[in-house]
Amino acid sequence: MEEQSGTKLFCYHCGDECTDELISIKEKIFCCNGCKTVYEILNQHDLCNYYSIENSPGLTKKYYVKRNLDFLDDLSAKEKFIDFTDGKISKATFTIPQMHCSSCIWILENLYKLNPGIISSQVNFLQKKLFINFSEEKTGLKQIVELLDSIGYEPLLNLEEKQEEKVKAENKNLYYKIGIAGFCFGNIMLLSFPEYLSIGTEELPEMKRIFAYINILLSLPVFFYSSLDYFSSAWKGLKKKIVNIDVPIALGILVLFIRSIIDILFLNGAGYLDSLSGLVFFLLIGRLFQNKTYETLNFERNYKSYFPISVTIRKGNIETTIPVEKLETGTRIIIRNNELIPADSILIKGNANIDYSFVTGESIPVSKNTGEMIYAGGRQLGGAIELETIKEISQSYLTQLWNSKAFSKEDESRIVSLANSISKHFTFIVLFIAIAGAIHWLIVDAALSFNAFTAVLIVACPCALALSTPFTLGNTLRI
Numbered sequence: 001m002e003e004q005s006g007t008k009l010f011c012y013h014c015g016d017e018c019t020d021e022l023i024s025i026k027e028k029i030f031c032c033n034g035c036k037t038v039y040e041i042l043n044q045h046d047l048c049n050y051y052s053i054e055n056s057p058g059l060t061k062k063y064y065v066k067r068n069l070d071f072l073d074d075l076s077a078k079e080k081f082i083d084f085t086d087g088k089i090s091k092a093t094f095t096i097p098q099m100h101c102s103s104c105i106w107i108l109e110n111l112y113k114l115n116p117g118i119i120s121s122q123v124n125f126l127q128k129k130l131f132i133n134f135s136e137e138k139t140g141l142k143q144i145v146e147l148l149d150s151i152g153y154e155p156l157l158n159l160e161e162k163q164e165e166k167v168k169a170e171n172k173n174l175y176y177k178i179g180i181a182g183f184c185f186g187n188i189m190l191l192s193f194p195e196y197l198s199i200g201t202e203e204l205p206e207m208k209r210i211f212a213y214i215n216i217l218l219s220l221p222v223f224f225y226s227s228l229d230y231f232s233s234a235w236k237g238l239k240k241k242i243v244n245i246d247v248p249i250a251l252g253i254l255v256l257f258i259r260s261i262i263d264i265l266f267l268n269g270a271g272y273l274d275s276l277s278g279l280v281f282f283l284l285i286g287r288l289f290q291n292k293t294y295e296t297l298n299f300e301r302n303y304k305s306y307f308p309i310s311v312t313i314r315k316g317n318i319e320t321t322i323p324v325e326k327l328e329t330g331t332r333i334i335i336r337n338n339e340l341i342p343a344d345s346i347l348i349k350g351n352a353n354i355d356y357s358f359v360t361g362e363s364i365p366v367s368k369n370t371g372e373m374i375y376a377g378g379r380q381l382g383g384a385i386e387l388e389t390i391k392e393i394s395q396s397y398l399t400q401l402w403n404s405k406a407f408s409k410e411d412e413s414r415i416v417s418l419a420n421s422i423s424k425h426f427t428f429i430v431l432f433i434a435i436a437g438a439i440h441w442l443i444v445d446a447a448l449s450f451n452a453f454t455a456v457l458i459v460a461c462p463c464a465l466a467l468s469t470p471f472t473l474g475n476t477l478r479i
Contacts, residue, residue: 260273
């Protein structure tokens with residue numbers, strides 16, 4: 001481990017140049033007490049191999065401020081971070097943004113040597129995730145987070161993480177549907193090439209039938225799995241007496257499938273299963289594109305994303321820490337330097353110098369006197385102040401601003417609403433034309449009546465209308 005270069009001295013732990021402070025232990029130089037402390041912890045537990053894997057692998061602790069983690073003793077807060085527990089063994093997942101090299105992986109997977117209550121720990125380096133199994137009888141969530149903080153790997157304690165995981169799971173399911181639809185689409189087209197080019201359809205009619213039956217088998221997962229969301233959405237809309245964009249799409253897919261099955265089994269035809277699978281495949285691609293666009297444009301956050309996850313309260317002369325969602329009206333809270341005010345409050349004690357830049361955009365701090373109102377979202381600059389909350393977090397000014405129409409994400413965007421509005425009239429018009437065509441051909445030539453009815457529904461399937469929404473939103477991002 002290189003410690004000096006010419007006249008410059010470098011920290012043994014983090015590799016930063018020692019300019020402001022110089023601490024020496026056993027011929028090893030450290031830039032601050034934080035780096036020295038981490039080294040002592042690792043040395044005490046015989047984990048100094050950490051420094052032999054990478055040069056200066058540590059992260060500087062020079063600006064580290066100890067976090068108050070008492071809220072992690074609260075059962076409701078613990079449930080936010082624990083994935084599984086049976087009362088004895090618990091599993092927790094943390095995001096470690098400081099993870100950057102093989103030394104980080106090594107030390108994080110040897111946490112059991114630092115805390116005997118930790119049974120095992122595993123790292124997903126690409127996602128910067130740390131998975132820990134620990135004994136509830138020997139240690140707790142608070143002790144584990146304090147350990148990670150002390151060695152320079154502060155985990156993100158984000159109460160919104162579970163919702164993000166839910167969104168990822170939904171996208172993963174969509175990827176499966178796209179993969180299955182794409183696989184079936186490609187193979188159905190491959191088996192349909194003889195039909196496209198009229199190769200061997202007369203010389204080997206039995207092969208034509210075999211290929212057609214295989215196409216039916218390949219279309220089943222597309223119809224019953226990949227297109228399920230469209231049928232589900234259409235059914236939910238119809239139950240509420242709403243004709244959304246998915247109703248004509250589901251109708252077109254259904255008629256296309258039934259028409260193809262009848263054509264293959266009873267009319268010795270080839271059907272339109274290639275068109276069916278291709279339609280579903282491209283519709284799902286459009287839906288994925290739409291989801292990605294929404295994720296980029298999305299401002300759907302509540303106070304948990306911006307406010308602190310805990311707050312210090314005072315009862316008499318005793319200070320305790322509670323989860324921020326448990327904060328009630330009339331509670332005395334202590335706000336220290338650079339901490340955020342979670343609820344509209346009255347200043348009781350101290351010199352308040354509030355930065356409202358997030359709420360108003362004004363970067364100049366505002367001074368407040370005792371008895372004055374301080375709104376949620378402001379950040380205290382200076383010494384500690386004591387406040388008394390007058391509103392719950394959900395009723396504070398910042399939360400109301402956050403939930404205003406300017407930032408709210410409706411169930412559907414205006415573009416989607418327009419598409420649904422068009423589809424309502426579109427569906428009725430298409431049904432009218434299909435029925436009228438069927439009646440006409442029933443009089444002229446009854447054999448063509450069914451073909452006329454299904455042809456209108458198939459050709460009029462509004463796939464272009466469905467794809468217009470995601471691609472319109474996508475192009476909006478490029479403007």
